[in-house]
Amino acid sequence: MPITTAYKTEIQRVSILDEHGNFDEKLGKDLIPDADLVRLYEAMVTCRVLDEIAFKLQRSGRMGTYPQNMGQEAPSLGASYVLNKDDWIVTCYRENCGLFWRGVPMESILLHWMGDERGNAMPREHFATPIAVPIGTQMLHATGLAWASKYRGEKRISCTFFGDGASSEGDFHEACNFAANLEIPVVFVCQNNFWAISSPGKVNCSAPTLAQRALAYGMPTIQVDGNDLFAVVKVMRDAAAWTREHGKPHFVEAVTYRLGDHTTADDARRYRDQAEVELWKTRDPITRIYDYMKSRKLWDDSKEATTRERAAVNANAAVATAEGIAEPHRQDYFNAMYAELPADLATQLATHNTHSLGQTEEAAHVATEALAKAHASHH
Amino acid sequence: MATLNLVQAINLALIQEMEKDDRVLLMGEDIGLNGGVFRVTEGLQARFGKERVVDTPLAESGIIGTAIGLAMAGLRPIPEIQFEGFLGPAYDQICSHAARMRSRTRGAFTVPLTIRVPVGGGIHAPELHSDSPEAIYAHTPGLKVVMPSSPYDAKGLLISAIRDPDPVIYFEPKRIYRAFREEVPEDEYTLPIGKARTVSEGNELTIVSWGASVVQCMQAIENSGRDIELIDLRTIYPFDIDAVEASVSKTGRCVVVHEAPLTCGFGAEISARIMERCFLHLEAPVQRVAGFDTTMPYYKLELDYLPDAARVGRAIEDCLAY
Numbered sequence: 001m002p003i004t005t006a007y008k009t010e011i012q013r014v015s016i017l018d019e020h021g022n023f024d025e026k027l028g029k030d031l032i033p034d035a036d037l038v039r040l041y042e043a044m045v046t047c048r049v050l051d052e053i054a055f056k057l058q059r060s061g062r063m064g065t066y067p068q069n070m071g072q073e074a075p076s077l078g079a080s081y082v083l084n085k086d087d088w089i090v091t092c093y094r095e096n097c098g099l100f101w102r103g104v105p106m107e108s109i110l111l112h113w114m115g116d117e118r119g120n121a122m123p124r125e126h127f128a129t130p131i132a133v134p135i136g137t138q139m140l141h142a143t144g145l146a147w148a149s150k151y152r153g154e155k156r157i158s159c160t161f162f163g164d165g166a167s168s169e170g171d172f173h174e175a176c177n178f179a180a181n182l183e184i185p186v187v188f189v190c191q192n193n194f195w196a197i198s199s200p201g202k203v204n205c206s207a208p209t210l211a212q213r214a215l216a217y218g219m220p221t222i223q224v225d226g227n228d229l230f231a232v233v234k235v236m237r238d239a240a241a242w243t244r245e246h247g248k249p250h251f252v253e254a255v256t257y258r259l260g261d262h263t264t265a266d267d268a269r270r271y272r273d274q275a276e277v278e279l280w281k282t283r284d285p286i287t288r289i290y291d292y293m294k295s296r297k298l299w300d301d302s303k304e305a306t307t308r309e310r311a312a313v314n315a316n317a318a319v320a321t322a323e324g325i326a327e328p329h330r331q332d333y334f335n336a337m338y339a340e341l342p343a344d345l346a347t348q349l350a351t352h353n354t355h356s357l358g359q360t361e362e363a364a365h366v367a368t369e370a371l372a373k374a375h376a377s378h379h
Numbered sequence: 380m381a382t383l384n385l386v387q388a389i390n391l392a393l394i395q396e397m398e399k400d401d402r403v404l405l406m407g408e409d410i411g412l413n414g415g416v417f418r419v420t421e422g423l424q425a426r427f428g429k430e431r432v433v434d435t436p437l438a439e440s441g442i443i444g445t446a447i448g449l450a451m452a453g454l455r456p457i458p459e460i461q462f463e464g465f466l467g468p469a470y471d472q473i474c475s476h477a478a479r480m481r482s483r484t485r486g487a488f489t490v491p492l493t494i495r496v497p498v499g500g501g502i503h504a505p506e507l508h509s510d511s512p513e514a515i516y517a518h519t520p521g522l523k524v525v526m527p528s529s530p531y532d533a534k535g536l537l538i539s540a541i542r543d544p545d546p547v548i549y550f551e552p553k554r555i556y557r558a559f560r561e562e563v564p565e566d567e568y569t570l571p572i573g574k575a576r577t578v579s580e581g582n583e584l585t586i587v588s589w590g591a592s593v594v595q596c597m598q599a600i601e602n603s604g605r606d607i608e609l610i611d612l613r614t615i616y617p618f619d620i621d622a623v624e625a626s627v628s629k630t631g632r633c634v635v636v637h638e639a640p641l642t643c644g645f646g647a648e649i650s651a652r653i654m655e656r657c658f659l660h661l662e663a664p665v666q667r668v669a670g671f672d673t674t675m676p677y678y679k680l681e682l683d684y685l686p687d688a689a690r691v692g693r694a695i696e697d698c699l700a701y
């Protein structure tokens with residue numbers, strides 16, 4: 001028998017508005033109505049402004065470690081824009097822009113990084129799950145959430161986001177395999193920003209694209225310029241429609257770049273070339289839309305100024321809300337544990353002690369008084 | 380003699396063992412050029428090359444699973460897991476393979492690896508960056524579990540761990556990574572795994588603790604003005620029950636302190652052993668000051684959760700008054 005080709009394919013890459021201002025009329029025409037484009041632009045600007053404020057908050061000790069989203073606003077925003085409002089959006093931590101578009105309050109994200117679980121109390125109506133800290137784990141939840149839709153005969157799909165580094169974790173592969181083999185409607189979006197903290201792409205993937213990982217699971221897959229909001233909107237719209245129609249998963253690799261450090265605890269100058277950062281600054285998703293709107297006379301300096309002003313007002317309002325929240329109580333982290341607090345835990349809470357001799361009623365009284373005093377001195 | 384902090388002491392131990400033994404290699408996320416997120420492996424890739432200080436893919440099961448293979452082949456891998464909260468994906472490889480390899484092959488294969496893991500709370504970190512899972516691994520037969528509380532101990536215990544023929548989880552309390560310095564000999568030395576250290580001697584009461592909590596205990600003892608003996612367990616498994624027994628037999632009272640949750644924390648084991656061995660010497664029930672049986676709260680409330688000198692002080696008082 002001769003040697004034949006068992007399988008052959010190619011990975012497509014979609015770009016509509018490139019960093020030089022070239023616009024593909026065929027793909028881009030009527031893709032985003034002008035009025036929407038203005039709103040999307042403002043959303044990106046607001047997200048960026050918040051990001052810059054968050055960075056300063058961390059530096060001045062008003063917030064803990066924070067992962068900047070700078071440069072990666074487009075993928076999640078484009079997705080949120082085209083998804084149905086009740087499709088699940090299951091993210092890690094570089095999808096602020098898409099979450100805000102969904103309606104998740106900016107202060108939720110701030111609170112999370114301010115060390116406050118109340119930031120995770122996502123109102124269910126947003127169909128958004130809280131930030132997932134263990135890398136690569138949330139894609140399985142997205143698969144389960146979409147499985148539930150399938151089970152119930154709903155048309156709801158999941159869209160999940162993760163990084164290039166996350167695609168090394170076993171859970172990523174399990175999620176793809178489950179979704180493909182059990183035929184579950186999930187759009188897997190890999191934000192390939194070329195770095196996983198200090199690890200360059202090659203550490204986590206030796207193939208020329210991350211998109212092709214999906215081929216191994218028999219999933220349609222595509223690469224998109226993730227800094228091109230137009231291209232993201234097109235690709236996400238097509239992928240979501242395909243997924244909804246076929247009840248099967250689709251993969252998207254959004255090629256983008258992390259313009260900031262990994263988090264505020266990181267110093268990227270230790271491991272990456274500043275020239276690379278400068279190059280990617282010329283591909284900024286926000287300036288790209290700005291230039292485009294200007295060239296189309298949709299935009300001028302005064303509109304820009306108003307937008308920036310409004311973004312700052314909104315972002316600062318979110319900071320004020322987050323910082324203005326009442327101090328959390330000890331009771332919060334106990335009472336949140338179970339539907340019903342076990343008796344032993346109730347004793348620990350009441351006495352603020354784990355040593356048995358300190359768990360008397362008298363100790364409980366002392367603990368309550370101490371707490372009240374601490375509270376009073378706080379206000 | 381140089382005065383080093385915990386990070387520097389570990390870095391020095393790694394350098395010396397790598398220079399001495401070319402079977403030793405480091406592997407993990409961001410440990411190379413970046414020197415690890417806590418800079419514990421700073422400068423080591425430049426010094427020993429990319430073959431011996433390896434930036435791995437972002438996959439903890441992969442890190443430990445391949446380290447097991449390397450160790451079975453006779454090398455001495457030292458994988459780093461970036462934070463204790465990310466041991467999760469590696470759990471299967473650690474507990475189903477590393478811990479069992481010697482016994483299930485009747486010694487035909489062994490796994491001499493040292494898993495370095497930053498551990499514990501108190502540094503204002505995000506979720507899953509502040510936990511204390513030592514009891515889980517102490518509860519897994521076949522593993523050794525070490526947690527130093529000072530730079531001097533860190534160096535000696537790490538060298539012992541690296542040379543140990545069995546898998547060791549070496550927990551590094553991140554709260555005291557840079558909290559203080561002490562004199563650390565330049566020359567190599569080992570500290571036996573399974574031997575506690577008496578931090579301070581006393582006759583009225585014994586405190587048993589380990590890791591960053593030892594520092595809180597020292598403060599509590601000072602505040603109390605009482606004559607208290609402090610034992611730093613240093614290794615959680617095997618543990619130095621003889622040292623505990625000798626001390627508690629003398630003092631008749633004991634408080635065990637750890638960051639991990641109370642229930643099934645390692646304090647439970649210590650307490651049970653004291654009950655078995657020192658029953659007739661006890662003047663008071665053994666007391667445990669531990670993390671509460673809740674999820675470690677985000678950092679706004681972490682200090683409310685972690686045992687501090689005040690809480691240890693209350694236990695000391697109650698135990699002495701009994």
Ligand SMILES: Cc1ncc(C[n+]2csc(CCOP(=O)(O)OP(=O)(O)O)c2C)c(N)n1
Nearest residue numbers: 094133134135163164165166195196197465
């Ligand atoms: C299971 C797990 N391992 C390690 C970490 C520490 N960590 C946080 S982010 C990160 C890199 C993630 O890279 P990538 O998936 O590419 O996402 P990016 O940060 O680039 O957006 C690592 C190693 C973690 N949070 N979870």
Ligand SMILES: [Mg+2]
Nearest residue numbers: 163164195196
């Ligand atoms: Mg990345």
